[in-house]
């Protein structure tokens with residue numbers, strides 16, 4: 001069984017961090033509606049949703065993915081690359097401690113969960129403005145005894161590795177090849193996004209279904225032709241805060 005840890009959208013979402021996007025007004029009520037739709041979609045797929053209360057003073061706290069990486073054997077608490085986001089980890093660590101033994105990335109290393117893509121026993125970590133080699137080395141030391149290999153991967157033009165690539169079926173990725181070189185994933189098969197939909201590679205795979213943003217119909221069509229079952233949610237208001245689908249939950253298998 002899977003649990004999704006989520007957090008309600010902060011009233012201060014308009015003060016979010018932005019790296020590649022221009023700031024534009026975010027309708028917080030609309031973002032909350034889309035977040036509720038996202039949680040409902042998770043529940044429809046049989047996931048138990050554990051929603052944490054709003055953090056009024058932490059604008060990006062809805063993007064819980066960046067605070068931790070949950071493996072079967074342990075959870076690694078991140079040290080987010082954007083300093084104002086580091087306070088977000090405390091309450092997540094408290095919750096995750098109920099499910100997993102915790103490890104913590106130590107200063108001065110920096111890493112966002114959005115940069116961490118696990119494919120079986122291989123963990124790719126995007127080298128971005130948010131994540132550095134020190135964190136990758138710490139993660140390697142933590143999980144090598146558990147049989148994982150941690151590898152850096154070059155990413156350019158987007159916020160996180162998972163803006164550029166996510167898994168849509170076992171050993172099948174959807175990728176924006178202008179942001180990450182698909183060949184870097186050691187021969188793992190991939191589908192490219194439709195080139196007119198740069199942000200379409202961030203999807204959330206849950207069993208045999210893949211959550212996709214309705215903003216990317218051409219890429220959804222490509223997935224459908226490949227036999228992938230998409231569940232479509234609207235996420236364009238949250239996208240103004242540079243967040244997408246993986247970032248709004250932490251999936252914990254129990």
Ligand code: CIR
Pocket residue numbers: 016017018019060063065066082085113114115159160163241242243244246247
């Ligand atoms: C940030 O820049 O940190 C937030 N505004 C967006 C974080 C999105 N997180 C993710 O894709 N994992």
